[in-house]
Amino acid sequence: MRRIYAIAVNTFRETIRDRVLGVIVLFALGMIIASLWLASISLNQQARMMKDFGLVAVTFFGLVVAVFVAASLVHKEVEKRTVFVLFSKPVGRTEFIWGKFLGLAATMLVVLAGMGLFLFLLTLVVAKQASGWLLVATALIYLQLLVVMAVTVFFSTVSSAILASVLGISVFVAGQLSHNVLSLSRLGNGVVLKAASWIVYVLIPNLSAVDIKPTVVGEASASWASIAAWGGYLVAYIVVVVLAASWVFRRKEF
Amino acid sequence: MAETTREHATRDVLVVDELRKTVAVGFRRRKVEILKGVTFTVREGDVFGLLGPNGAGKTTTLKTVIGLMRPSSGSIELNVGGLGELGYLPENPYFYDYLSGSEFLGLCGRLFGLRTRPLAGRVAELLRDVGLEDARDVQLRKYSKGMLQRVGIAQALINDPRLVLLDEPMTGLDPVGRVEVKAIIESLRVRGKTVLFNSHILADVAELCTRIAIMRAGVVIWSGPVGDALATGDGDLERFFMQVVTA
C-alpha cells in the first residue's frame, strides 16, 4: 500500500504541475463564464442555463483532461523509460498501475472540484440561485470520468497514446448510448445477436443510468437510492477495468 | 594459487548461465534472437565491466537480470536479497519532468520502504555525494544531461544496495563529472559493494574494473580478470578488445 501511495502522490505531483492541464482548466473556466452570455439571452432562465451549460462545460473539459492525461500516463512511462527506474525496484506491476491511476484520480478530483465549486459560486453570485445538487452532479461527472480514465489506461497498456485517447472518447459516447444497446439486445430474432448485444451492453459502461440535470435545474427530485446504486456500479466497473489493465501490464516487457 | 583460493572463497553474487532472449519485432512479429547463450559470473566485491560493440546485447542482458525482460531460456542466479538490495541506472536516463531532484529520490526511497525521517537524511547525503545539493528543489526538466546522470546514480544508491548495475554511467558527463562518478564507483568497491556496469570508455574500464566480460552478437566471447586482459594486450585494454572482437 505504501508503494501504491508513493506512486500515486508523485503521479499527482507530475500531472497537477503540467502546464497543459492548467491551460485546459482555464479554458473550462472561460466556457463556464461564457454560459453567462447564453444565460443573458434566455428570457429570465439565467440560473437554469448557467447550471445546465456549466455542467456540460465541466463534463466536456473534464473528458478532455481525463482522456489525454490517462492515455499518456502509462505510454509516457514506457516511451521515456521511466519504467526502467521503477521496476528495478521492488514494485509490482499491479502496484504501479493502481498507483498511477489513483494519482490521476486525485488530480481529476482537484480539477473537477475546482470547476464544480466555481460554477456553484458563479451561479450563487450572478443568478442568486445555487443548488447543492450542482455539487452532487459534479461528483457523478467525476465518477463517470474515472470510468473513462480507467478504460483509457487499459487501452494505453496495449496501444499507442493517440489510439487510447480515441478509444476512451468512444467509450464515453458509447456509455451515453448504453440504453440503445440494451434495446438492440431485445430486438431481433437471432439468439446469437441478442446474446452478443447483451454482452456488449454489459461491457460498455452505463454512463446515463441516472439523469441528475433535471434535479439540478429544479425540474425533478432524484432518488438517493438510485444515485447510490449507480455510484456503486461505476466504482465496481472501475476496479474491474484497472485490474484488467494491471493484468495486461504484467505480461509486458520493456 | 592465492588468487584461486580467494576466488573460491568469494561468493558469486550474479551467475548468468546460457541466457537466451528472442524478441518478436515488426508488424509480422519476426523473431530475432538477441542473446544467444550469455554466460558470466560476478563475484562479491567485483567491479565488473560488461563490454562490447553496439548491438552486442549488453543492455538486454542487464534488463533481463533486473526483470524488465523475461529470458527465453537459460538461468539467472541473483544472490542478493531480491530487488531490495539491487540498484540500477538505465542508459540515457529520463525521469519525471515536474518532480524536483529531492522529490524524485524521495519517491525512489519510498518504493524501497524507507521511512520519512531516515529517507530525508539519505536523500540529502546522496545529493551531496553526487554534487546536486544546490539543485535539490529544481524540477528535473531543468536538469542538464550530466545532472540527470548524477541524479540517476543517486537513485541507484538510495537503498544502499549490495549489487549496483549501471548502464553507461559515464554518458553525457563532462570530465569533472566523469571523475566524480569514477570516485563514486571506487568508493562503492571500497565499501564492499559489487558493481556491474556497461561502458564504451575502455580507459575508465581499465582503471575501475577488477573483472570484465566482452560480448559480441549476443554471446560472451571473453571473460576474466582485467589484469589478464591488459597483459594480453600489452597493457592496452583497447588493443585487447579489438583483438577479441575482431577475431
Place this chain on the structure above:
Amino acid sequence: MLKRSVSVLVALACVAGVVVYQAHAGTKPAPAAGDPNVFVPSAKFYTDFSPSFRTSIADAYWLQMIQYYGEHWKTDQRFDALPAMVDLVTTLSPRFKQAYFFSAFALIDANRPDLSYHYLLAGYKANPTDWHFPFYLGFFAWTYASNKDRQHVAIVAADFYSQAAKLPGALPSVARLAAALLAKGGEKQKAIETWAAIYGQGDKYSQQKAIAALDALLPQGKQERVTVVTALRDLMPASQYSRFVSAIFRGYQ
C-alpha cells in the same frame, strides 16, 4: 535595428488591418431574416440519444426558439418552425415551465391558438401543482376559444380558474375571476357559493369585491336573501359569517 523597426511596422500594419476590417464588417446592415422553415429534428431522435443531455439539448433549442421568434417577429412575422421547436423543447424537458408559457403566447402570433391550448394542457399534466397552468388555460379558453357559445366558454374558463385558485401560491384574484366567470356562464348558485368562500378566506379587498358581486347576484327581496345567505353559513368561518351578514344586509331594515 532596421530589421526590428520593419518587423514592428509590419506587425502594427497587420493589427490595424484586422481592426479596420472588423469595424467595416460591423457597419454592414444585418442580414435579412432567415428562412422561417428551419429544420428541427423530432423529439424522438433526441429521446433515443441520451437521457443525460436531454435538458441541455432542450435548453439549446430553447435559446434557438427565442432567437427564432425574435428574429421573425421583427421581420416577416412567419413562425413556421415554431410548433416543432415548442414540441421538441417541451418533450425533452416536460417540466420546463417557462417554455410552455412563452410558447403559448408565441404560438398566438403564429396563428395557432389551438396549439397554445394543447401545450398548456400538456404542461399542466406534467406540472399539476403549478397554478399558472390552469390560470393560463382559463385565460386562453376565455380569450381564444372558437366556440361561439360564450356561456359555455365562460364555464370552461371558470373551471380552470377554480382549479388554479386551489393550488398553492395562486393569487387571490384567480378565485375572483372564477366566480365572475361562473356568473357570466349562468351558474348563479355556484358563483354565489364561490364569492362566499372568497369572503371567508380573502383579504379586505377580496371581501369588498365579494360583497359587491353578491349584492348583485343575491335576490333583492330580504326574505329570499336571508334564505340564500343562511345556506352560505358553512362556507366560511363563524367569526366571518356574522360580519358577512352585516355587510350583505347593509341598507336592509
